[in-house]
Amino acid sequence: MIRPFRFLNFDGESKEEMNTKKRKNATPPSKHLITWSLLWGGLLSIGFYGAVQNGVISNPLVLQYCTAHPIEYVIVIMFFVGLAFLGVKYFELLCQRAMLGKGEILPARERERVPVGFCTSYQELLEEHLRNNKGKTTYHTDRLHAALVFLRAGGDPEMLDMELRYMSDDDMNAADGEYGFVRTILWAVPMLGFLGTVVGITQALGNLDLNAINESSKALSAGLSVAFDTTALAIGLDLVLYFFQFLTYRKEMQMLRDVDRMLEQELRGRFLPDEDRHAGNTGEIVAVRKMLSRVVDSLEGLTRSQTEIWNRALGTANDRFATLAAESALMVKSALASAMNETAVKHTEGFAALEKRLHEEMRTDTLRFTDGLRANVEALVSLQNAITSDTEAAKSATDAASRLTVLEERLNANLAALAQVGDFEQTVHSLSAAIHLLNSKYNLTIAESVNLRTPKAGNAKRENDGETGEKGYAA
Structure with missing residues (x-):
């Protein structure tokens, strides 16, 4: 954000002095935050390892992961230092929240705006408030003091909102910068875990003797135990520390937003534009x-x-x-x-x-259909003629069968007559003639059934055979 132009020259103070004072009062005092975190972190580390040495803490997992190697000692101490930093920071935020909960420092805003000259009385109220709280400053008091200094130094009340936003950004940046120490610890703890992994693997490989595997197995397992234990300890403590850092940071950002809202209620629209200052x-x-x-x-x-x-x-x-x-x-x-x-x-x-094209195609198709129909008619006529011939042949066969029946009856009569006469030789001749006649009739019937289309030749043959049979029979 671009900072507005201001004239800072009142009460005998130069512009550089006013800027220096404002920068000093822009954020809550945290000069000794790292010192307090180192002190409390050291005390926590001493208390923890004292309890381990005296047997107060005898959990096997704690002893395995926290006392097996010097790197584990360093990881635990850095964890306690980071935890102490966040604890001190959180306690400071709780104190500021308690002071912020006491309400507004300036009197209730009237309906009409007041001149900028009221900033002197408002500053006296602020100093009295600080004396009542033993000189403890907060984000609220420091930012209110900076706003009053801005107005008394000739700042335009219409630009006060921009100045407040600028101070809010300054406070957020300063608050975020204070977490650089704990962020460094959050980075260093996993690095120490990886260092322990490298040291443990190096130790295991250095103690490995291929000629005496059984004797060097214990040293190998000890080195690998250091490698894995330091990594697990570093990752676990780093996760815990990161979680507490997130809670503390969110608490501080929420308090800064509350300070913004309170200052907006106290200062926005309170002062008249000072048009006759110059x-x-x-x-x-x-x-x-x-x-x-x-x-x-x-x-x-x-x-x-x-x-x-x-x-x-x-x-x-x-x-x-x-x-x-x-x-x-x-x-x-x-x-x-x-x-x-x-x-x-x-x-x-x-x-x-x-x-x-359609007419030509239809004409061609009609001619093809007519030719096909004519061919079919001729085929039907030929078939009809063949059927007629077959009918006549069947009729001739029927007549021959009737004549054969008559001949059989005559044969039976002749046989009966021969039986009455008793002439054996005549009987034999008669039987031979009858057999010959039957054979000729049988052959004639077969020939007619095979060649039905030559009825005239068949009839002539049958007549000849009949005459021959009759002659034989007569003989």
């Missing part, structure tokens, strides 16, 4: 005001003339734009009309060609 410069101020008034008037005239010029230019541009828009619309309309006409002609030609 009475000796009134003539110069009037001259400057007149000059500025003339400059403003000339700027207003230039602005009006420039506005008129711009209005005329914009009007001409609007007219030109309207003309161009109309011409563009006509051009677009004519272009669209010609494009649509060309598209319609192309579509018409395409439809005509498509219709012609």
Whole structure:
């Protein structure tokens, strides 16, 4: 934030002296914070290891992780120093919170603003408040004192809000910087753990004897134990310390925000703007005001003339734009009309060609269908003729079967007659003729069934065979 310009020269003090005083009073006194943390951290370390040596603390884990190596002693001592720092810091914040809870130092703000001259009485009230609290300063008292010094030194009350924000940023930066010591400890503790790891592994490898593995196993395990124990101890204590540092830092930031709100309630809108502080410069101020008034008037005239010029230019541009828009619309309309006409002609030609191609394809398909239908009719006629021939052949076969039946009846009659006559030789001849006749009839039937399409030849053969059979039978 940019700090506002101020005149710090009252009560015989120079500007450098006022700045030095303000910097000294900008933050609560913490000169001895590190000293107190070292003192209390040392006392805690002595008490802890005294309890371990006297047997008050006999937990095996505590003895293993805190007393096995000198690096573990250093880690524990640094942890107690950091913890003491945070404890002292937290106690200081509790004291400031208690003083802040007593309420506002300045009297209740009236409805009307007061002149800057009231800062003297307000400063006396602040000094009385400090005497009642044995000279203990807080963020609130230091910042209130700096604000009153700013106003008494000629600062503008209208710039007081900016000055308060500047002081708030200063306090937050200073408070954050005070945690540099504990942040260093938070960084150093894990580094010591890693150092213990390196030392332990080095010790284990140095005591390793490949020729006597059994004898050197104890030394190897002792070195590895140092390596892992120091790392585990450092990480665990660092986590605990980091947690307490987070709680303390959040507590301090919350208190700084409360101080900001209280100062805003006490000082914002309390003082009148002091316009007549520099009475000796009134003539110069009037001259400057007149000059500025003339400059403003000339700027207003230039602005009006420039506005008129711009209005005329914009009007001409609007007219030109309207003309161009109309011409563009006509051009677009004519272009669209010609494009649509060309598209319609192309579509018409395409439809005509498509219709012609469809007619040709339909004619070709019709001719193909007619030829196929004619071929099918001819095939049906041929099939009908073949069926007729087969029917006639079947009829001839039926007639032959009936004649065969008649011949069988005649044969049976002849056999009966032969039986009555009793002539054996005649009987044998008759049987031979009958067998011959039956064989001829059987062969004729097979030939007719095989070749049904030659009925005339079959009929002639059957007639010849019949005559032959009858002749044989007669013989």
